[in-house]
Amino acid sequence: MDKNLRLSFEFFPPKSDNGREKLIEVRNQLSLYKPEFFSVTYGAGGSTRDNTKGIVKEFNESGFSTAPHLSFGGDTEEDVAALIEEYKNAGVNRIVALRGDMPSGMGGAHQMVYANELVAFIRERFGDHFQLEVAAYPEVHPEAESYDADIKYLKQKLDAGANSAITQYFFNPDAYFYFVDQCQAAGITQPIYPGIMPVTNYTKLARFSDSCGAEIPRWIRKKLQSYGDDVFSIKSFGIDLITDLCEMLIDNGAPGLHFYTMNQIEPTATILSNLGVKPE
């Protein structure tokens, strides 16, 4: 794999001390693949604020560039500014800026702040201190008015000052390349990094994909269903599938890969080895 390709690894904040210890080991192992950064998700409505902040600060202070995911949730501008200031003081120089979702049951209680507004807010308050990533949806965000409107709003986030975008995961490389073409035709010049979801469990993947609007092609569903509880076969099929996807993406010009690691070393490490990226 080309040394210039950008790698990044996403984690979610563990709730327990045990989970935290394990994540440090995962981070240490994955850092050998020389990622540009790690990122840590933010629970819907800011529900993981302290856990996300704790991990992000600790990782940055230990010398691992780590970006918090951030959304307004139900917070005030001053609360959000104070959190970002704390990140800045801890050496954080990158943020994944999102609208996010509200926890179920709270949907109607708050006005959601679109990601372009968060990007503009960070630029206004913190200038160019942070590298800002935003989310993109090759298979269209579930609430989007239309395919083109979703691209229009992505452009709005990038025009507000975001540096690049990371996509929702997908299994069909054509969806990504068509999307990138359409974004470029709409005047987007910033890089769009594909989000990569390793496949290890069919039931969870199917449930999550339905809710976030990521399509599992029929042949992949059928194949995964046919393995039933045979975890070994699911994992081995998943590794081949995602290795092939990454190869197609890289061969056709994707600028890097962002892995949704699910806080696990495997199968991300094996996929990278298959791609010729060796731990150093």
Ligand code: FAD
């Ligand atoms: P936006 O870009 O604000 O878009 C949301 C929707 O509104 C889209 O349908 C868009 O077309 C539309 N829209 C945008 N702007 C406007 C406007 N001005 N007027 C009208 N419509 C508009 N979720 C979490 O809870 N925590 C995380 O840590 C997290 N990390 C993620 C990381 C990545 C890389 C990705 C791809 C997604 C992540 N998500 C996360 C999921 C994300 O929060 C949801 O998909 C959420 O519903 C949308 O967030 P957004 O930032 O893409 O929203």
